[in-house]
Amino acid sequence: MRIGVFDSGVGGLTVMRSLYKSSLFSEIIYFGDTARVPYGSKDKNTIIRYSLEAVEFFKNFNIELLVVACNSVSASAIPQMREEANFPIIGVVEAGVLALKNSLVKIDDNILVIGTKTTISSNIYQRLLGDLGFCNIEAIETGLFVPIVEEGIFKGKVLDATMEYYFQNLKRHPKYIILGCTHFPLIASAIEEYFTKQGQKPILIHSGDAIMEYLKNIYPNLREQDTQTKFFASENPNKLKEIAKQWLNL
Ligand code: DGL
Numbered sequence: 001m002r003i004g005v006f007d008s009g010v011g012g013l014t015v016m017r018s019l020y021k022s023s024l025f026s027e028i029i030y031f032g033d034t035a036r037v038p039y040g041s042k043d044k045n046t047i048i049r050y051s052l053e054a055v056e057f058f059k060n061f062n063i064e065l066l067v068v069a070c071n072s073v074s075a076s077a078i079p080q081m082r083e084e085a086n087f088p089i090i091g092v093v094e095a096g097v098l099a100l101k102n103s104l105v106k107i108d109d110n111i112l113v114i115g116t117k118t119t120i121s122s123n124i125y126q127r128l129l130g131d132l133g134f135c136n137i138e139a140i141e142t143g144l145f146v147p148i149v150e151e152g153i154f155k156g157k158v159l160d161a162t163m164e165y166y167f168q169n170l171k172r173h174p175k176y177i178i179l180g181c182t183h184f185p186l187i188a189s190a191i192e193e194y195f196t197k198q199g200q201k202p203i204l205i206h207s208g209d210a211i212m213e214y215l216k217n218i219y220p221n222l223r224e225q226d227t228q229t230k231f232f233a234s235e236n237p238n239k240l241k242e243i244a245k246q247w248l249n250l
Contacts, residue, residue, distance in 0.1 A: 001222065002027040004063040004087075006054045009037035009150055010243050012069030015092065018208035019215075020068065020229065020248050023113040027060050028229050030244070035235035038179065040116020042216075047118060051077035054160070055085045063087050067211060070178050071096075071115050075122040089143030090214070093119075094209040097128045099210035103176070103203065110172040112202075113139040115180030116146065125180055138174070140161040142166045142181075143244045147185040152243075155190050163194045173198060178205045182249055 005027050007015045009032045017032050031054060033039070039047050051073050066089045067133065068074050068081070074091025082089050083198055111134055113125040120141045127157070129137050144162050153159055174195065179185055185206045195202045216222065233240040244250065 001219070002029070002062065003023050004028075004058040004061060004066040005030045005069050006051075006058070006066060007068075007070040007071070007182055008031050008039035008072065009034050009146075009238055010049075011149060011181065011186070012148070013247050014182050014185040014206070015069035015208040015211055016244070017069065017248055018206075018212045020227055022212050022216075023224045023227055024142055024219075025217075025227050028227060029058070029063065029232070030066040030230070030240075031232045032234070032240050033058055034233040034237075035242060036149060038072075038116065038143065039070065040118045040143050040146060041175055042118065044076045044118070047073060047076040048080050051081050052084055055089075057083050059086065060190070065090070067215075069207070069211075070249065071182060071207065072118040074120045075124045087103060090211070090235050091118045092182065092211055093124050093180075094128070095210040095214040096180065096205055096207050097132070098214060099123065099205050100129070100176060100178060102213075103205070105176055107133050108136055109134075110136045110138070111176045111178065112143045112148050112170065112174035114141070114145075114166075114184065115228065116143045117141045125178060128191050137171060139180075139189045140166060140170070140173055142184075144239045146181065147181050149186050152188050159190050160194075163191065167194065168213055173200065174202050176199065176205060179207065182207055218240060
């Protein structure tokens, strides 16, 4: 099965890593819109416009499925993309919520959702979690993590100060943290350490692992095989390929 993976930048590589590691796809084609990242601070119509351009791009590759490895796009543009595409499209949000549901979570556990302005203000996580009955949900915009990750900073003073800025006024210590942006798994260790120092170690939910589980259920006939990869970026594709090489061990 040949699939496409789309993100605003390099963050979607965290999802691609899970897909690649599964060895269940014949080819994975990645496109990061690095010229226009971040998406998460832009308005919905702009994100829809950019995402429709990505759909056009993927029409050149005869893909059988497009994985939107971006929460901001998943929260804003999936219905519009589906209308234009000639292949199925799935986003990461439902997969993340399902992964939380399938963990040992209790209905009154403290859940923290972090994501971009677009994702958090869309209320999509809060709504889906609320529909499942979760009652202690705190959702905050942590958009500055995106350029920090794009800059290749995964630990250290800048990140520590940014975490302090965003997390110091949380109402409750989270037991579960949904990483509602595909850039955030790259700073998962730092986030885990931050909260562990303050008490209990939280359980982090990562969209990449979640989507792989989700896909195995939808496509039960996928078999192990060699996976070819192709990487495209709207700006500086060599940088993206370099990062992909490191993260995916290519
Ligand atoms: N990685 C993306 C997400 O999951 C977006 C980052 C951005 O472009 O703002 O939301």
